Amino acid sequence: MNNQKVLLKVDDLKQYFPIKGGFFGRTVNHVKAVDDISFEVYEGETLSIVGESGCGKSTTGRAVLRLDEPTDGKVEFDGTNILELNKKEMNKFRKDMQIIFQDPYASINPRHTVRQILTEAMEIQNAVPKHERNDRVKELMETVGLGAHQIDRHPHEFSGGQRQRIGIARALSVDPKLIIADEAVSALDVSIQAQVINLLKKLQREFKLTYLFISHDLGVVRHISDRIIVMYLGKVVEIADKKSLFTNNMHPYTKALLSAIPSTDLEAKKERITLKGDVPSPIDPPEGCRFHTRCPFATDICRTKVPELRNTEGMKDGHRAACHHMEAIRSGEHQPTVNA
Amino acid sequence: MTGAPNPSYDNILEIKNLQTSFFTKDLEVKAVDGVSFNIPKGKVLGVVGESGSGKSITSLSILRLIEEPGKIKGGEILFKGENLLDKSEAQMRKIRGNEISMIFQEPMTSLNPTFTVGQQISESFRIHEGLGKKEAKKKSIEMLKLVGIPSPEKRINQYPFELSGGMRQRVMIAIALACNPDLLIADEPTTALDVTIQAQILDLMKELQEKLDMGILLITHDLGVVAETCDYVAVMYCGKVVEFTDKKTLFTEPKHPYTVGLMQSVPQHDQDVDGDLAVIRGSVPSPADMPQGCRFAPRCPFATDLCRNKLPDLETDEEGNQIRCWIYSDEWDGDPEVNVHEQSKSTS
Numbered sequence: 001m002n003n004q005k006v007l008l009k010v011d012d013l014k015q016y017f018p019i020k021g022g023f024f025g026r027t028v029n030h031v032k033a034v035d036d037i038s039f040e041v042y043e044g045e046t047l048s049i050v051g052e053s054g055c056g057k058s059t060t061g062r063a064v065l066r067l068d069e070p071t072d073g074k075v076e077f078d079g080t081n082i083l084e085l086n087k088k089e090m091n092k093f094r095k096d097m098q099i100i101f102q103d104p105y106a107s108i109n110p111r112h113t114v115r116q117i118l119t120e121a122m123e124i125q126n127a128v129p130k131h132e133r134n135d136r137v138k139e140l141m142e143t144v145g146l147g148a149h150q151i152d153r154h155p156h157e158f159s160g161g162q163r164q165r166i167g168i169a170r171a172l173s174v175d176p177k178l179i180i181a182d183e184a185v186s187a188l189d190v191s192i193q194a195q196v197i198n199l200l201k202k203l204q205r206e207f208k209l210t211y212l213f214i215s216h217d218l219g220v221v222r223h224i225s226d227r228i229i230v231m232y233l234g235k236v237v238e239i240a241d242k243k244s245l246f247t248n249n250m251h252p253y254t255k256a257l258l259s260a261i262p263s264t265d266l267e268a269k270k271e272r273i274t275l276k277g278d279v280p281s282p283i284d285p286p287e288g289c290r291f292h293t294r295c296p297f298a299t300d301i302c303r304t305k306v307p308e309l310r311n312t313e314g315m316k317d318g319h320r321a322a323c324h325h326m327e328a329i330r331s332g333e334h335q336p337t338v339n340a
Numbered sequence: 341m342t343g344a345p346n347p348s349y350d351n352i353l354e355i356k357n358l359q360t361s362f363f364t365k366d367l368e369v370k371a372v373d374g375v376s377f378n379i380p381k382g383k384v385l386g387v388v389g390e391s392g393s394g395k396s397i398t399s400l401s402i403l404r405l406i407e408e409p410g411k412i413k414g415g416e417i418l419f420k421g422e423n424l425l426d427k428s429e430a431q432m433r434k435i436r437g438n439e440i441s442m443i444f445q446e447p448m449t450s451l452n453p454t455f456t457v458g459q460q461i462s463e464s465f466r467i468h469e470g471l472g473k474k475e476a477k478k479k480s481i482e483m484l485k486l487v488g489i490p491s492p493e494k495r496i497n498q499y500p501f502e503l504s505g506g507m508r509q510r511v512m513i514a515i516a517l518a519c520n521p522d523l524l525i526a527d528e529p530t531t532a533l534d535v536t537i538q539a540q541i542l543d544l545m546k547e548l549q550e551k552l553d554m555g556i557l558l559i560t561h562d563l564g565v566v567a568e569t570c571d572y573v574a575v576m577y578c579g580k581v582v583e584f585t586d587k588k589t590l591f592t593e594p595k596h597p598y599t600v601g602l603m604q605s606v607p608q609h610d611q612d613v614d615g616d617l618a619v620i621r622g623s624v625p626s627p628a629d630m631p632q633g634c635r636f637a638p639r640c641p642f643a644t645d646l647c648r649n650k651l652p653d654l655e656t657d658e659e660g661n662q663i664r665c666w667i668y669s670d671e672w673d674g675d676p677e678v679n680v681h682e683q684s685k686s687t688s
Contacts, residue, residue, distance in 0.1 A: 052535065052536065053534055189561070190561065190602060191602065192623060194605035194606070194619040195619045197607070197617055216534070218535075222607060222612070223617065224607075246610075256536060258609060259539075260536045261609050262539075262542070262564030262567060262569075263564055263567060263610055264564050264606075265567075265608070266567055268610065274536075274539055274543065278506055279534075
């Protein structure tokens with residue numbers, strides 16, 4: 001894994017959204033949606049970001065594309081820090097980085113035909129010579145499993161799954177290297193979801209695409225990913241290859257998250273770790289480890305000191321977790337203080 | 341509570357051949373097309389299906405909440421042995437929220453944003469039990485405590501926007517359970533919630549169900565939720581029940597090709613899948629051109645001419661499990677050795 005080429009490198013990324021208030025509409029506080037996260041995406045892999053609502057996974061995706069201007073940090077794409085680029089230079093890079101959104105109906109123009117939708121990006125990027133664009137659109141339609149005869153239809157004439165295929169085709173139209181899929185299959189019915197997941201995997205093999213796959217569905221993530229990042233309240237709590245994350249997870253939050261998913265395996269004896277309470281507000285996140293307010297293992301150090309992402313004995317290379325007590329929890333030395 | 345002595349009944353709810361349609365200028369959309377199932381007293385029935393399968397319309401029909409241009413065309417809905425379709429609107433109003441309650445997917449849109457939580461819970465006590473203001477408030481606090489909301493005395497004066505999603509759903513459950521219903525209809529109650537919160541709410545529902553001994557009709561698309569909470573499961577497709585079994589049979593020996601396809605197409609967090617996911621090819625047919633035979637035939641890998649031309653009946657076997665599929669009938673004209681668990685893995 002480590003000798004692979006790094007396509008995207010995110011360093012100390014921060015995304016704070018100001019909260020305006022008071023008499024003069026001054027900034028009174030910030031929502032710390034993403035607070036100092038770093039990770040790398042290797043060429044040709046699928047890296048997933050999972051977490052619950054408000055953990056900052058979508059914000060991370062948007063910040064990487066500069067759809068929201070990040071507060072601080074570095075985003076290196078293919079060796080260039082794209083946060084330093086001006087608008088014109090950035091537009092060149094946009095050709096290589098595309099995004100697929102959750103709701104295909106909200107993200108494609110309902111008044112355009114599929115042909116217009118798919119040519120627009122090629123026009124803007126000047127990616128394909130004009131006379132070849134028509135053929136390219138037909139080719140794209142077939143690539144994503146739609147018929148070339150549907151080319152002049154409007155989005156409303158398609159079903160949800162087909163619309164998501166249009167969204168995928170649009171992302172592919174400029175021949176990108178990296179695709180960020182933000183809950184791309186979450187709104188689809190399960191039988192359609194499987195079709196779209198298979199399509200994404202096929203496209204990755206064919207076009208050597210790199211995916212940053214943002215999702216809350218750990219079943220889908222287990223199927224599609226090579227590596228996985230777990231986020232909680234704007235921080236990365238664990239990053240690991242797929243196998244380690246599902247079978248050798250270290251962070252108490254990862255464990256709780258996995259144990260909370262209802263399983264269809266009736267035989268499996270599960271010990272559910274029920275977390276108390278809700279995710280705290282990202283405006284005023286807890287001091288120290290952000291998970292300590294809900295963590296059954298929390299002690300004094302967790303309340304004061306921010307844990308670093310680190311690797312320890314028994315963890316594979318590249319597997320890191322941010323917990324003060326992970327060794328002691330694993331050995332059984334440190335037992336839950338509050339039994340939920 | 342209705343006054344009249346109830347005839348004895350084993351099932352809290354029995355639906356027989358329910359038909360609910362929506363009418364447009366030149367089209368009748370049969371959203372619920374001859375649905376039948378029972379919920380035994382104190383049991384949880386899960387209704388599973390994809391969008392457009394008619395699961396939500398079935399639940400709205402039970403409460404007679406179908407609005408124009410929709411209409412309940414026929415069938416029977418026996419609640420405690422009495423047909424709800426024969427009740428007057430005034431009688432229905434007494435039943436809703438009192439003997440049958442409902443919770444919805446999105447707690448923010450089903451709570452009134454301009455009233456406090458306390459006012460909204462008290463409302464049911466005051467309407468259905470005729471309690472005074474003070475008494476209703478006291479009982480509301482008790483309900484909030486029951487559903488696990490910390491410091492209920494404070495929460496009772498808060499508005500829905502001041503609560504998190506999980507808290508709001510707890511408030512919805514408190515309102516629904518306020519009058520001790522015999523039947524709770526929960527339409528995707530945890531779909532909008534995060535998994536850790538979903539786990540809390542499911543645990544709470546199970547706990548309260550046992551404590552209060554009520555029947556639950558749980559509508560969901562999540563097979564994991566079914567596996568953890570239900571006793572019986574009805575799988576719906578295009579307005580019809582295609583399979584009805586106890587939970588264990590459903591997960592160990594699903595019979596209908598649609599059920600099998602559903603199970604295989606959902607990637608699980610605790611299992612690896614080699615290669616591509618199994619898919620159900622195509623998509624749900626449009627109501628305007630519903631197949632004349634089995635509704636699932638155009639997507640079914642085993643479909644024969646019989647399936648395409650003639651609609652199978654819902655047959656009951658000796659264990660009480662029901663299946664609507666020609667493969668299990670004497671008339672089956674396809675491969676007699678067919679194994680529904682081996683489906684194709686094509687991507688298109």
